[in-house]
Amino acid sequence: MGTLYNAVMAVALLLLAWGFAQFVLWYRWGTAELESALRRPPAPQHRYHLVFLIPCLNEEAVIGETVNAIRELAPDATVVVVDDASADQTRKLATGAGAMVVRRELPAAQKGKGPALNRGFQSVTTLARRRRLDPYRTIVCVMDADGRLSPNAIPVALERFDDPRVGGVQLPVRIRNKGSFLARMQDLEFWGMSAIAQMARVRTRSVSLGGNGQFTRLAALDSVGPCPWSDALTEDLDLGLELTLRGWELDCASAGWVSQQGVETLRALLRQRTRWYQGHMLCARKSRILWESPVVPRRTALETIVYLVSPSFVMLPWSIAFTLGLAAVAAHIAGAGPIPLDGVEANLGLYAAFWYLLTFLPPVVMALLYARRSEDEDVVGSFAKGHALVFYAYVNMAAGWCALTRIALRRDTWAKTVRVVEVADLERAA
Amino acid sequence: MRRPVPIQRLTGLAGAGRSRLLIGSVAVRSVLALGFVFVGYLLLHERFAAFDVAVAQVVLGALGLETETVGPSDLVVTGGEDFNVYAIVTGTCSSAAGALGIAGVTVFLLPGRAWRRLVGGGLAVALFVAFNVVRICSILLLGWWLATAGTGLAVVSLAVPLITCAAVAASGRVGLPSRIAALLAGGLLAVLLYGVVRGFDYSAGMVSYHALAGPVLTFGTLAVSLIVLWRAIVGAEPQPAAALS
Numbered sequence: 001m002g003t004l005y006n007a008v009m010a011v012a013l014l015l016l017a018w019g020f021a022q023f024v025l026w027y028r029w030g031t032a033e034l035e036s037a038l039r040r041p042p043a044p045q046h047r048y049h050l051v052f053l054i055p056c057l058n059e060e061a062v063i064g065e066t067v068n069a070i071r072e073l074a075p076d077a078t079v080v081v082v083d084d085a086s087a088d089q090t091r092k093l094a095t096g097a098g099a100m101v102v103r104r105e106l107p108a109a110q111k112g113k114g115p116a117l118n119r120g121f122q123s124v125t126t127l128a129r130r131r132r133l134d135p136y137r138t139i140v141c142v143m144d145a146d147g148r149l150s151p152n153a154i155p156v157a158l159e160r161f162d163d164p165r166v167g168g169v170q171l172p173v174r175i176r177n178k179g180s181f182l183a184r185m186q187d188l189e190f191w192g193m194s195a196i197a198q199m200a201r202v203r204t205r206s207v208s209l210g211g212n213g214q215f216t217r218l219a220a221l222d223s224v225g226p227c228p229w230s231d232a233l234t235e236d237l238d239l240g241l242e243l244t245l246r247g248w249e250l251d252c253a254s255a256g257w258v259s260q261q262g263v264e265t266l267r268a269l270l271r272q273r274t275r276w277y278q279g280h281m282l283c284a285r286k287s288r289i290l291w292e293s294p295v296v297p298r299r300t301a302l303e304t305i306v307y308l309v310s311p312s313f314v315m316l317p318w319s320i321a322f323t324l325g326l327a328a329v330a331a332h333i334a335g336a337g338p339i340p341l342d343g344v345e346a347n348l349g350l351y352a353a354f355w356y357l358l359t360f361l362p363p364v365v366m367a368l369l370y371a372r373r374s375e376d377e378d379v380v381g382s383f384a385k386g387h388a389l390v391f392y393a394y395v396n397m398a399a400g401w402c403a404l405t406r407i408a409l410r411r412d413t414w415a416k417t418v419r420v421v422e423v424a425d426l427e428r429a430a
Numbered sequence: 431m432r433r434p435v436p437i438q439r440l441t442g443l444a445g446a447g448r449s450r451l452l453i454g455s456v457a458v459r460s461v462l463a464l465g466f467v468f469v470g471y472l473l474l475h476e477r478f479a480a481f482d483v484a485v486a487q488v489v490l491g492a493l494g495l496e497t498e499t500v501g502p503s504d505l506v507v508t509g510g511e512d513f514n515v516y517a518i519v520t521g522t523c524s525s526a527a528g529a530l531g532i533a534g535v536t537v538f539l540l541p542g543r544a545w546r547r548l549v550g551g552g553l554a555v556a557l558f559v560a561f562n563v564v565r566i567c568s569i570l571l572l573g574w575w576l577a578t579a580g581t582g583l584a585v586v587s588l589a590v591p592l593i594t595c596a597a598v599a600a601s602g603r604v605g606l607p608s609r610i611a612a613l614l615a616g617g618l619l620a621v622l623l624y625g626v627v628r629g630f631d632y633s634a635g636m637v638s639y640h641a642l643a644g645p646v647l648t649f650g651t652l653a654v655s656l657i658v659l660w661r662a663i664v665g666a667e668p669q670p671a672a673a674l675s
Contacts, residue, residue: 291541298663
């Protein structure tokens with residue numbers, strides 16, 4: 001039994017080391033990129049024509065304010081709202097705010113975000129042809145209906161396209177409705193950790209495209225085909241891979257951000273993450289062609305593959321090993337057996353302090369750094385949330401297993417995330 | 431302006447609804463890699479322990495300590511009249527987990543040309559095994575030092591690096607990873623110093639070092655070895671211009 005336990009711990013050691021190596025590289029590269037980005041003042045960009053593409057399904061709670069906010073930041077931009085057969089006032093509100101609305105009708109509509117974006121893309125290409133826009137200087141920005149850009153987001157994103165090899169630029173994501181603990185933890189996860197990882201991936205030109213704040217060169221989208229977005233559950237990640245496979249580089253506008261609504265219940269969070277992991281795991285099947293592609297640099301391919309294999313290679317096995325480790329410690333505390341450390345009798349307090357540092361210090365430090373980058377987070381709160389982060393990881397672990405189960409059962413239908421009307425928007429509308 | 435690469439969309443792999451296999455080859459390769467580590471450990475951990483002991487014996491002998499093997503992975507180490515230790519290198523202490531982990535990742539998971547993976551994997555395994563032997567030797571050398579140096583000298587030799595670590599951890603001028611490392615190293619030194627001041631036997635210090643520093647050093651070294659492996663697979667490649675700017 002002891003040898004069996006040690007064999008499990010041998011696997012855990014490999015997973016821990018894999019994650020640690022990835023963390024060290026991401027932290028070093030990410031913080032360096034952030035400092036570099038913040039030192040560069042964004043210059044106004046007049047060389048590009050900007051088209052916003054917003055797929056909507058029953059988004060009356062947020063779409064009007066979203067279009068208004070975009071038009072304030074970019075008065076010359078074209079805003080295309082794809083109404084995916086909404087049953088509410090989405091179309092009317094979007095039109096009223098000044099957007100060009102493309103309506104899809106059932107039964108062709110409501111087949112997912114990818115097909116809706118492709119319909120909007122058809123309108124964009126028609127528009128570009130009619131106005132004789134240069135596809136290399138036309139940038140398509142995909143936004144969620146609840147997305148809000150930071151004041152500097154557009155110039156800092158557009159300047160990345162000055163490098164002609166860049167096909168896509170992603171903005172870091174923040175959560176806006178941080179009133180609940182769960183939403184705040186999502187902000188810590190997105191803004192405190194994922195954003196740093198995205199910035200690190202600038203080094204390897206393998207930034208992941210997300211569904212919100214995703215800027216793409218029209219020529220790059222054209223190179224994928226008439227329907228750039230697939231029907232994959234994570235059509236954004238899939239598009240990034242397709243662009244990479246065609247030799248385009250992916251970048252991150254580290255100095256700006258886009259905000260969105262976080263989900264506010266555990267059930268909704270689990271459902272959202274399960275969909276993401278399911279899409280992520282399915283996209284991982286492109287690893288081999290990514291590596292074999294002659295146009296993808298090796299470091300880009302390897303980093304992307306390491307990222308793609310993470311859920312199945314690291315997170316799912318780690319959830320087993322981590323739980324077994326916790327169970328062993330709990331069994332010791334309950335008096336059921338020896339603690340899996342040598343020599344604890346000597347000075348238990350110091351041992352406990354040391355292992356506490358090892359377990360909780362990295363997430364606490366990340367949370368403290370997050371507090372420095374967030375205007376509404378204090379040190380005490382972030383200290384507590386750093387501790388909670390260790391256990392919050394269980395949401396993602398559970399979602400990973402749910403995703404695996406759904407893949408095994410071949411279930412791939414999903415309801416969209418529900419939005420809420422925000423108090424700030426109501427006040428602004430009033 | 432650049433020209434797009436004219437390739438067809440990879441439609442056969444794009445859709446979630448068209449999934450035929452469980453989660454495709456990545457999941458299968460992940461299971462194979464981890465299964466290789468698990469089964470390999472069960473079958474080979476004693477052999478790895480014996481190998482580590484054999485190498486450690488050579489190193490300790492070169493450092494002037496007397497060594498004698500009393501079993502495949504058991505070692506008696508003597509250094510003067512005050513230091514005599516019966517050391518057992520267990521499977522968890524051996525380089526089995528790390529070496530098998532690197533081998534599993536190299537063979538089953540990572541892409542790339544076979545010769546690159548072999549060279550990278552070989553380098554990473556060699557690095558990990560070498561460091562593991564150093565770690566084993568360092569436990570015994572620490573015990574020898576605590577046994578023979580005398581309390582005053584032992585306290586000074588632990589207190590000076592402890593103060594240095596505390597200063598680094600508190601400094602705002604060094605990077606965060608260095609500060610965290612200094613804090614952890616300082617914590618370990620504090621545990622050792624506590625033992626010396628309280629008059630514990632040198633074996634207590636060895637046990638503390640083994641229990642606290644061992645796992646951290648092991649996974650840290652494995653992480654470094656994995657980075658070596660990744661770099662070896664990528665090979666020398668110029669950085670993109672945008673990353674250099």
